Amino acid sequence: ENILDRSRMAPKTPIKNEPVDLSKQKGCTPERNPMTPVKLIDRPQPDPWTPTANLKMLVSAASPDMRDREKKKELFRPIENSDQSDTPDSLQYDMIEDSMGDEFEKQRPSRKQKSLGLLCQKFLARYPSYPLSTEKTTISLDEVAAVLGVERRRIYDIVNVLESLQLVSRVAKNQYCWHGRHNLSQTLKVLQDVGELQYGELMTFLQHKEQDLEYRFRDQKKETLPDSQDSPLLDFSEPDCTSASANSRKDKSLRIMSQKFVMLFLVSKTKIVTLDIAAKILIEETQDTVDHSKFKSKVRRLYDIANVLTSLGLIKKVHVTEERGRKPAFKWIGPAEFPARTGNFSPSSNPLPGTQRGACANGKQKFSRHASFNFTQPCEGTRRKVNSEPSSPDLERPACVVNSDEHGCKMINLAAVCSQKVEEDNSSARNPSISSPLSHLPVPGDSDFCVTPLPQAVFPVVQTDVPSLSLPNSISGQALHPSTPALNKTENEKPALLPSQPFLCFPSSSVFMWCGSLQENNLKETLPTAGDVGNRSAEAQTAVPAAACQKRSSHQLTAASAPADEEEPASKKQNVEESDVPLSLVVPKKPFESPKAEATPGSVGTSAEHLEDFHPDLASPVAPEATDKECTKPLDSQKQEECSQNKGLGEPSQGEEHISKENGSQPFLPQYLYVQPTAGLSNFNFLFSANQAPGGISLAASPLPSVSVPCVMVPAAALASFPLFCSPAVISPLSSVPDGSFSAASSTNFSVSGLAPATPVLIGTTAVVTPKVSPTPSVDPQQPAQPALHLSPVFARSCAAVKLEPPVCGGHPVTLLKLQQPSSAPLTPKSIRPACHEAFFKTPGSLGDPVCWKKNEGNQTRSASSVQRRLEISSTSAD
DNA sequence: CGATCCCGCCACATT
DNA sequence: AATGTGGCGGGATCG
Numbered sequence: 001e002n003i004l005d006r007s008r009m010a011p012k013t014p015i016k017n018e019p020v021d022l023s024k025q026k027g028c029t030p031e032r033n034p035m036t037p038v039k040l041i042d043r044p045q046p047d048p049w050t051p052t053a054n055l056k057m058l059v060s061a062a063s064p065d066m067r068d069r070e071k072k073k074e075l076f077r078p079i080e081n082s083d084q085s086d087t088p089d090s091l092q093y094d095m096i097e098d099s100m101g102d103e104f105e106k107q108r109p110s111r112k113q114k115s116l117g118l119l120c121q122k123f124l125a126r127y128p129s130y131p132l133s134t135e136k137t138t139i140s141l142d143e144v145a146a147v148l149g150v151e152r153r154r155i156y157d158i159v160n161v162l163e164s165l166q167l168v169s170r171v172a173k174n175q176y177c178w179h180g181r182h183n184l185s186q187t188l189k190v191l192q193d194v195g196e197l198q199y200g201e202l203m204t205f206l207q208h209k210e211q212d213l214e215y216r217f218r219d220q221k222k223e224t225l226p227d228s229q230d231s232p233l234l235d236f237s238e239p240d241c242t243s244a245s246a247n248s249r250k251d252k253s254l255r256i257m258s259q260k261f262v263m264l265f266l267v268s269k270t271k272i273v274t275l276d277i278a279a280k281i282l283i284e285e286t287q288d289t290v291d292h293s294k295f296k297s298k299v300r301r302l303y304d305i306a307n308v309l310t311s312l313g314l315i316k317k318v319h320v321t322e323e324r325g326r327k328p329a330f331k332w333i334g335p336a337e338f339p340a341r342t343g344n345f346s347p348s349s350n351p352l353p354g355t356q357r358g359a360c361a362n363g364k365q366k367f368s369r370h371a372s373f374n375f376t377q378p379c380e381g382t383r384r385k386v387n388s389e390p391s392s393p394d395l396e397r398p399a400c401v402v403n404s405d406e407h408g409c410k411m412i413n414l415a416a417v418c419s420q421k422v423e424e425d426n427s428s429a430r431n432p433s434i435s436s437p438l439s440h441l442p443v444p445g446d447s448d449f450c451v452t453p454l455p456q457a458v459f460p461v462v463q464t465d466v467p468s469l470s471l472p473n474s475i476s477g478q479a480l481h482p483s484t485p486a487l488n489k490t491e492n493e494k495p496a497l498l499p500s501q502p503f504l505c506f507p508s509s510s511v512f513m514w515c516g517s518l519q520e521n522n523l524k525e526t527l528p529t530a531g532d533v534g535n536r537s538a539e540a541q542t543a544v545p546a547a548a549c550q551k552r553s554s555h556q557l558t559a560a561s562a563p564a565d566e567e568e569p570a571s572k573k574q575n576v577e578e579s580d581v582p583l584s585l586v587v588p589k590k591p592f593e594s595p596k597a598e599a600t601p602g603s604v605g606t607s608a609e610h611l612e613d614f615h616p617d618l619a620s621p622v623a624p625e626a627t628d629k630e631c632t633k634p635l636d637s638q639k640q641e642e643c644s645q646n647k648g649l650g651e652p653s654q655g656e657e658h659i660s661k662e663n664g665s666q667p668f669l670p671q672y673l674y675v676q677p678t679a680g681l682s683n684f685n686f687l688f689s690a691n692q693a694p695g696g697i698s699l700a701a702s703p704l705p706s707v708s709v710p711c712v713m714v715p716a717a718a719l720a721s722f723p724l725f726c727s728p729a730v731i732s733p734l735s736s737v738p739d740g741s742f743s744a745a746s747s748t749n750f751s752v753s754g755l756a757p758a759t760p761v762l763i764g765t766t767a768v769v770t771p772k773v774s775p776t777p778s779v780d781p782q783q784p785a786q787p788a789l790h791l792s793p794v795f796a797r798s799c800a801a802v803k804l805e806p807p808v809c810g811g812h813p814v815t816l817l818k819l820q821q822p823s824s825a826p827l828t829p830k831s832i833r834p835a836c837h838e839a840f841f842k843t844p845g846s847l848g849d850p851v852c853w854k855k856n857e858g859n860q861t862r863s864a865s866s867v868q869r870r871l872e873i874s875s876t877s878a879d
Numbered sequence: 880c881g882a883t884c885c886c887g888c889c890a891c892a893t894t
Numbered sequence: 895a896a897t898g899t900g901g902c903g904g905g906a907t908c909g
Contacts, residue, residue, distance in 0.1 A: 110907080110908090111883085111884075111885065111906075111907050111908070112907090112908080114884095114885065114886095115883090115884075115885080116884075116885080141898090151886080151887075152898085152899090153886080153887070153899085153900075154885085154886090156898095156899060156900055157900085160899090160900075173893080173894080173897090173898065173899095174898075253900075253901065253902095254900075254901085275882095293903080296903080297901085297902060297903060299882095299883090300883085300884065300902080300903075301901085301902085303882090303883060303884055304884075307883095307884080328882070328883090
């Protein structure tokens, strides 16, 4: 509908403003956006511009009926149209169909045409979903409002929600910085973690019990908790800088509400949340009392938020049948589960940047940062962070604190929510593939990659967090980083930094093997998802994919139909978007993606590709990224010095096999190989094994020192839950050796040993990357904290993991935890930081030596290092 | 008639 | 005080 509407809308809406715009545009010519940095998307207002639109325009022009204003616009448009002809397909259809009837509508813009959702789509169309690193796009509220032809107030509605997801951040008065979706997965992860903390316990609890309980709870709810939720869940806001003063009203509402709303989805089993339940949960006070009016008001706001989220392709409207009848509800169709429940907490540390506006007003700094980070691809981002660390400004973002105690109440609600039955809006919606599969993907990588801009800096941390459960986190993080480091080298960034950090640096080309923690099963599931994504990407790039992904096909169709999708991601379609979303998810999985992304704009696709690796089909199709392929193969011959294994790799699929071979026993393991194309960076190749081994990873990771890759192998069991890790552990580059030591764990795929010699590798913990960046630090602290706070579950898990690990790193992990905990306890970011520092320093030695890394024995060292790093980072930043 | 949600008043925040 | 933000809810539309 929206689409159609849009087309229609275009004509009308703008009326007032448009003239202005037009004038501007004219000057510039179609692309005009000159003014706006954004430029990216011309299509922004595609609606009008579609070819069909043009026709309409012409027609209308011909007819006297047309309005004056319209005329103006139209006149201009035609010109523009020519340029933009490419505009979105959807529009076109509409246009065609409508063309005749439109006129009427034009005249009178229906409410729909003015809807916030549509407006949001237009808004999003203006900016690239995955902006290039270099670009930092600045958004001027006034300008956008004028261009879109709406009052500024409406723009606030959109921006506030986007900000809650960190798609944008406020830079200054009237100015926002567009970050795109690079960090989206990270943000979601954080929200999920936080949500779990707050609601999760109950949720899970409830879930088990099930609906019955739910209902009960609902009733109970009233009684139970007063929730103090008031305080922003995630406060992105920076506690520190800005005076607390700001808190007052701003923190609340839309931004926070949006985050909470998203959390409900992420925590909900069904991924479906009804408006009323959400409203009740979100109402600060006790639910019962809630006046009807208050409730109504809340619902209204939720509609506003839902419209934006829908435009983002994160949710869609559905109906749930409950006891009584059907109720409006929304279903989450965005990426789902990242790291997953297993190790959630970490995120909290970094919470989302979003809110923090006020904080220090460092607009400048932020700005710069953003610039640097944002766009760079994830990988770079991480790197930069490192570099940037010194800069420190980031601190602003200090971690967010999450307070989530009120869980109880919420939980109840959640439970209710969860329990809800969904009618399922439609068969299609359900595709498990989308939501669930994705979930599997761990995002660890993403976070790293994504790391985005400062504000987001947090994320990186988050990543770590995930793993936080046990060391694994760090590991995972590290894994990701490798690429970054490499980049750094190339770039010249400071090697020094790198060393400190947890990553591995490989000389330009190197091959990495990853072990996926995911279980086969999971993998499979994930794969599909990935596949989807991949497909999309592939399709976009090449037509190939389709076959492979049946699943998506339905969804894809749209995409397929419009080859251009890639280009237009944001522009319109949810469909596309949806796919996009998943993609993003995917990306996360593969830590490396980011690098690629850098190289290729279509980073998203790339990520998918990686995933695809698993599937032969996908992989090949993906090809589009010739680079990848090239990389892979070349790797064989070339790069992978170490990778004896890799040889086989030539192809990704093969790579898997190899891995498996090595692993031998492990059936699941070999998931895939990821080769990183050199594209942007130095050439890195990655091989992933999908196996679960995650557990191993975690530990292994910690041990950084010994780059020896071997580490990885943690018993999966523990980690299993976290897919992420794998990677970290992974990293071990080539693993020629296997395992010896660790592998014992079973999964061990790699033997890093080989690597060490071959190339200098730096292994960092995940944290590493971020280290310097202030934001991250904060995050780290949090992570630890969370666990502590929270809970047990995680904690326990972590412990378990640790136990498993013992052989390898055992102790270390634990240690880390402890350290973290302290920090966590305080909760407050600040407090945490200090702690971190201390901790950080303790271990430093290990970190510092590059050499150590390579060889290091020590898991311990590694772990410590990672931890330290984190700490450092925080500290540095703080400093 | 209930579900949506546009519109813009106006309070609070920031400059 | 002016201007930026954005809470909030009346009431118009939609279905």
